[in-house]
Each structure stands twice: as structure tokens, then as C-alpha cells.
Amino acid sequence: MxxxxxxxxxxxxxxxxxxxxxxxxxxxxxxxxxxxxxxxxxxxxxxxxxxxxxxxFYQRVAVKDALALLSLAARPDDRQSDEAFRRVANKPTRGLGAKGLGAIELRARDQDISLLAAVSETRLSQKAAAALREFERVVREIGAQEDLTVGDRMRLLLEDTGYYDMLRADDSDEAATQMENLAELADVADRYRKIDHLMEHASLASGAPGExxxxxxxxxxxxxxxxxxxxxxxxxxxxxxxxxxxxxxxxxxxxxxxxxxxxxxxxxxxxxxxxxxxxxxxxxxxxxxxxxxxxxxxxxxxxxxxxxxxxxxxxxxxxxxxxxxxxx
Incomplete structure (x- = not known):
């Protein structure tokens, strides 16, 4: 069509x-x-x-989550990626509550570092610390791989961070729809050579509904x-x-x-x-x-x-x- x-x-x-x-x-x-x-x-x-x-399409939950993961992986140490961290750090749940996120926010502000970088510098509960440090490791490693297409990078992030598993464990129609949305987004991402180009495309769409x-x-x-x-x-x-x-x-x-x-x-x-x-x-x-x-x-x-x-x-x-x- x-x-x-x-x-x-x-x-x-x-x-x-x-x-x-x-x-x-x-x-x-x-x-x-x-x-x-x-x-x-x-x-x-x-x-x-x-x-x-x-x-x-670009306002749907799973689509915004996937784009946030891509953004975070592309610029893990940039404060501009902080909103992306807030969006996906606890998806799936990693034991990060409001208190833990607040502590990370304070550490990031005090040291002028990104929220992702502040994870390893912040005292958290044992469960949250282990899960979030693994999350940071996955995001950084996949973000550093230069031989991945934008679509494949997104698929790998969704798989290795457990996002796909979170949806697979949910047998609701909504979860199935979100999986379909992610597959479609990955197909769109395959058309772009750079993450920035995909983000520009998505930002145009995000601005479209407006008033x-x-x-x-x-x-x-x-x-x-x-x-x-x-x-x-x-x-x-x-x-x-x-x-x-x-x-x-x-x-x-x-x-x-x-x-x-x-x-x-x-x-x-x-x-x-x-x-x-x-x-x-x-x-x-x-x-x-x-x-x-x-x-x-x-x-x-x-x-x-x-x-x-x-x-x-x-x-x-x-x-x-x-x-x-x-x-x-």
C-alpha cells in the first residue's frame, strides 16, 4: 500500500x-x-x-519505549538521554522505586553525569543495584557495537534487556499488539542507516497530532x-x-x-x-x-x-x- x-x-x-x-x-x-x-x-x-x-503509531507505549532504548544506547553518558532512562529503566521491573530513582537523580546532579552513569555510583537495594547494573552493561555494550543496523540494534536491545520477554509473558491482546508494533517499528528502523535519522522521523510524527x-x-x-x-x-x-x-x-x-x-x-x-x-x-x-x-x-x-x-x-x-x- x-x-x-x-x-x-x-x-x-x-x-x-x-x-x-x-x-x-x-x-x-x-x-x-x-x-x-x-x-x-x-x-x-x-x-x-x-x-x-x-x-x-509513534505515540504508542511500546514504540516510545523502543525508541527510548535506542536513544539511551546511542548516548549513554549524555544528560539528554535521562528522560529515556526514566522511561525504560524499570521495564521490565528491576526493583527501582521512587526512592531509588530519586537517589540516582541526586547522584547524577551532584556529579553532573547521566542517570545511566549514576547507576554504578549510587547506593541502591541489592536487587535494584544488580538488575540496573546489568541493564547498564547491556545498553552500553549494544550501543558500542558498530556493525549493527538500526533495526537490528533495536531488536537486540529489546531482547537482551528483557523487554520482549516481558511482553511474551503477558498473554493479553494488548501485549500481542505491542509485539506487532515493535516488529513494525523494527521494519521502519531498517530503512535508516543512522539512529538520528530514525529519531528525526519519529519526532516529526510525534509533533503531528498536536492541537x-x-x-x-x-x-x-x-x-x-x-x-x-x-x-x-x-x-x-x-x-x-x-x-x-x-x-x-x-x-x-x-x-x-x-x-x-x-x-x-x-x-x-x-x-x-x-x-x-x-x-x-x-x-x-x-x-x-x-x-x-x-x-x-x-x-x-x-x-x-x-x-x-x-x-x-x-x-x-x-x-x-x-x-x-x-x-x-
């Missing part, structure tokens, strides 16, 4: 350059998981966005879009087996969602579909057939990459009255 997402981000940029405010643009999708590629594309294009009713709804493109599901309107709406992944999905028991309900999504646009709704998605051929959503041909404007045919199949995009301009007459 990355080529589709990149194209949507580029088109959003063009419309903004033509005078459309960011908050007048929305990307509406059937499933939450479809937001990830869109989010990454908007970050790369430096388009401000807000995920309505959900937390942005909710103010000059930001809105990303939201079809269900959350009910009752809202935008000048321009983008509707990605309109393909059979995605929308409607393979397990769509109630086709009429899915069709009503299509109607909801289309009618969020006051000026233009742009529907996108891919000829191939994740190596498998795709068929445009059957719901496209419900749109009268005279109301469609077909464009956006381009090569998505060397050896790739051209993706077909359909867009149309509709008034609310015309859409109401469709009976979707």
Missing part, C-alpha cells in the same frame, strides 16, 4: 498548495490497520495530521466519520476482500458505510484502489459500480515502481443531492 499512500500524500500536498486548508482534508478508511501506510507517507511528506479516535483538529489532515475510520464533513475526502483500499471484506456478513451494512464515506465530501471524494496489494492481484470494490459512470472522473494512472503494475485510481465530484439519489 505504500505507493498508494505516497500518491495520496502527494495529492494532499498539491491541494493544500492550491489553497485548501489541511483541516478541510480527510483520509477515511474501512479498517484501522490501513492508517499505518498513510501515516508514514504523511510523515515523509511533512503533512500535519491527526488520527481521530486513536493514538498515532487536535487545528490545521491538520484528519485520518479516521468510516464509523468515526459519521456526521462529519470535509471539502476533500480520500478513500483508500476500495478493493473487494478489503471493502467489502472477505468476512463481510452484511453486504448492505458495508454498502451503507460506502455511502457514509462518500457523502463526507462536500466538494470531491477520491477513491483509490490497487491492481496489486502485497503481491496479490486485487479487484476494485464492487461498490464502485453503484456510482453512475457520468459522475466519475478517471485519472491518476502511474507506474508505482520498476517492475510494478500500474495502479488505477478513480475519482469523482458529487453533490450531496446526487449521492442521495444513488440509494447506496
Amino acid at each position: 505504500s505507493e498508494e499512500a505516497d500518491a495520496i500524500a502527494a495529492e494532499i500536498g498539491r491541494r493544500a498548495a492550491s489553497g485548501c486548508a489541511w483541516h478541510d482534508i480527510a483520509v477515511i478508511y474501512r479498517q484501522n490497520r490501513l492508517s499505518r501506510a498513510i501515516e508514514e507517507a504523511l510523515i515523509q511528506a511533512r503533512v500535519p495530521y491527526e488520527i481521530v479516535g486513536d493514538v498515532g 487536535k483538529g487545528k490545521e491538520r489532515v484528519q485520518l479516521l475510520t468510516m464509523h468515526r466519520a459519521k456526521g462529519l464533513e470535509f471539502r476533500h475526502v480520500f478513500l483508500p483500499a476500495w478493493e473487494d476482500n478489503l471493502f467489502p471484506g472477505t468476512n463481510a456478513r452484511n453486504l448492505d451494512e458495508e454498502r451503507r458505510l460506502a455511502y457514509v464515506a462518500l457523502t463526507r465530501a462536500m466538494e470531491q471524494a477520491t477513491v483509490t484502489s490497487c491492481d496489486y496489494r502485497q503481491g496479490t492481484s486485487s479487484t476494485p470494490s464492487r461498490f464502485l459500480n453503484d456510482i453512475p459512470p457520468g459522475n466519475r472522473i478517471s485519472h491518476w494512472n502511474w507506474q508505482v515502481g520498476q517492475g510494478a503494475i500500474p495502479s488505477t485510481r478513480s475519482a469523482w465530484e458529487q453533490t450531496r443531492r446526487e449521492l442521495d439519489a444513488l440509494g447506496l
Whole structure:
């Protein structure tokens, strides 16, 4: 979906350059998981966005923890890494309570050293001292290895500090989701040669949600879009087996969602579909057939990459009255 997402981000940029405010643009999708590629594309294009009713990828707990570990390993003796230490020093639990952390803070301040460096200089309980010194050793050793990619460094830190084991021991759906988030973050990290570049990318995303709804493109599901309107709406992944999905028991309900999504646009709704998605051929959503041909404007045919199949995009301009007459 990355080529589709990149194209949507580029088109959003063009419309903004033509005078459309960011908050007048929305990307509406059937499933939450479809937001990830869109989010990454908007970050790369430096388009401000807000995920309505959900937390942005780089704001998720496990993702922030993994980035903190990377930051700490990259600059273990830098006071700028202190916030990262506070975030992950007791994940998994190492017997570090408020009193112990306070003692480390005082030692670091008195000696003008980082919190990680202050661990070995601070009198702590036997359990906390042993666990934290092992944590310091792991972080420093992995941080000093020059032959690791950013993604592999992150994976090794998560493994050797016990973070992965902490999640594996938790059989909740939340823990499983966090493991998936970490796997996805590692894939993103593999694209970067330097930790600083990944951190810059993440910081752009972290700044994106900001002031909710103010000059930001809105990303939201079809269900959350009910009752809202935008000048321009983008509707990605309109393909059979995605929308409607393979397990769509109630086709009429899915069709009503299509109607909801289309009618969020006051000026233009742009529907996108891919000829191939994740190596498998795709068929445009059957719901496209419900749109009268005279109301469609077909464009956006381009090569998505060397050896790739051209993706077909359909867009149309509709008034609310015309859409109401469709009976979707």
C-alpha cells in the first residue's frame, strides 16, 4: 500500500498548495490497520495530521519505549538521554522505586553525569543495584557495537534487556499488539542507516497530532466519520476482500458505510484502489459500480515502481443531492 499512500500524500500536498486548508482534508478508511501506510507517507511528506479516535503509531507505549532504548544506547553518558532512562529503566521491573530513582537523580546532579552513569555510583537495594547494573552493561555494550543496523540494534536491545520477554509473558491482546508494533517499528528502523535519522522521523510524527483538529489532515475510520464533513475526502483500499471484506456478513451494512464515506465530501471524494496489494492481484470494490459512470472522473494512472503494475485510481465530484439519489 505504500505507493498508494505516497500518491495520496502527494495529492494532499498539491491541494493544500492550491489553497485548501489541511483541516478541510480527510483520509477515511474501512479498517484501522490501513492508517499505518498513510501515516508514514504523511510523515515523509511533512503533512500535519491527526488520527481521530486513536493514538498515532509513534505515540504508542511500546514504540516510545523502543525508541527510548535506542536513544539511551546511542548516548549513554549524555544528560539528554535521562528522560529515556526514566522511561525504560524499570521495564521490565528491576526493583527501582521512587526512592531509588530519586537517589540516582541526586547522584547524577551532584556529579553532573547521566542517570545511566549514576547507576554504578549510587547506593541502591541489592536487587535494584544488580538488575540496573546489568541493564547498564547491556545498553552500553549494544550501543558500542558498530556493525549493527538500526533495526537490528533495536531488536537486540529489546531482547537482551528483557523487554520482549516481558511482553511474551503477558498473554493479553494488548501485549500481542505491542509485539506487532515493535516488529513494525523494527521494519521502519531498517530503512535508516543512522539512529538520528530514525529519531528525526519519529519526532516529526510525534509533533503531528498536536492541537487536535487545528490545521491538520484528519485520518479516521468510516464509523468515526459519521456526521462529519470535509471539502476533500480520500478513500483508500476500495478493493473487494478489503471493502467489502472477505468476512463481510452484511453486504448492505458495508454498502451503507460506502455511502457514509462518500457523502463526507462536500466538494470531491477520491477513491483509490490497487491492481496489486502485497503481491496479490486485487479487484476494485464492487461498490464502485453503484456510482453512475457520468459522475466519475478517471485519472491518476502511474507506474508505482520498476517492475510494478500500474495502479488505477478513480475519482469523482458529487453533490450531496446526487449521492442521495444513488440509494447506496
